Amino acid sequence: MSQPPAPEPIVIAVPKGRILSEALPLLAAAGIVPEPAFGDENSRALRFRTGDPGIELIRVRAFDVATFVAHGAAQLGIVGSDVLAEFDYPELYAPVDLDIGHCRLSVAEPAELAARDDPRGWSHVRVATKYPHVTAQHFARRGVQAECIKLNGAMELAPTLGLAARIVDLVSSGRTLKENGLVEVEPIMAVSARLVVNRAAMKTRAHVFPLVEAFRTAVGKKAA
Incomplete structure (x- = not known):
């Protein structure tokens, strides 16, 4: 058999x-x-x-x-x-x-913008991210209109090239942000x-x- x-x-x-x-x-x-x-x-x-x-x-x-x-x-x-x-x-x-x-998903922006910026006053943001769904949900909960530009990598280039003033990306040590002139301004979720x-x-x-x-x-x- x-x-x-x-x-x-x-x-x-x-x-x-x-x-x-x-x-x-x-x-x-x-x-x-x-x-x-x-x-x-x-x-x-x-x-x-x-x-x-x-x-x-x-x-x-x-x-x-x-x-x-x-x-x-x-x-x-x-x-x-x-x-x-x-x-x-x-x-x-x-x-x-x-x-x-372990890391976190956060909003980041250029250091010179962060020096004069207050996230509590945002009403509309343009954001580069590979997390458009999570990003839109996060800002909707805050009553902020978010225009999300989908990128799959090299997120840190978006502000310097004028694609979007802010990014949403994973942050661990923060070294990559710092080396590209960006600072973390608002956490979205722990990961x-x-x-x-x-x-x-x-x-x-x-x-x-x-x-x-x-x-x-x-x-x-x-x-x-």
Whole structure:
């Protein structure tokens, strides 16, 4: 009698960039050890095996993690709460704050403008950001009309080139802002990385829930 086909592996989407190095110890603590090529910065591969044949990793842009998981191409993912707020996918469940990737989403403007500016007096702002949804919501709550110009990078150039007087972007140390003559003038939200799960996969894939619990345990041990 022929054996039933092996189930498709669980796919976990992880972000390229700053969160990845912080996520690796958590993955290991949850029992997920990527193949050696995963740590090769020169590798162009995007899909990787792990020590568990039932789990694979994909490495994608941070903004794309939520999309891969929401549409079921991956069952779990690691993504910043800023991305979750921007896309607000109903298909996503975010059960675990991973306590990594800490930063904040803030409004910034040129230092010379900030010296004579008072955010409490704003009625209309023109803002360059890759977070138009979150930005518009933030200013709407304050009764400020926001014209959002969508950019995917090099946000700090917008004020110096006259594209927009202000930007909304992630801020960690503030070094990038300072080197480009900008200052943080108003925080919007604190940001950390979350474990996200496709809601349908949570109900239909037997191995998803144990993985969620493994991440929860790993975070608890890290905090202890």
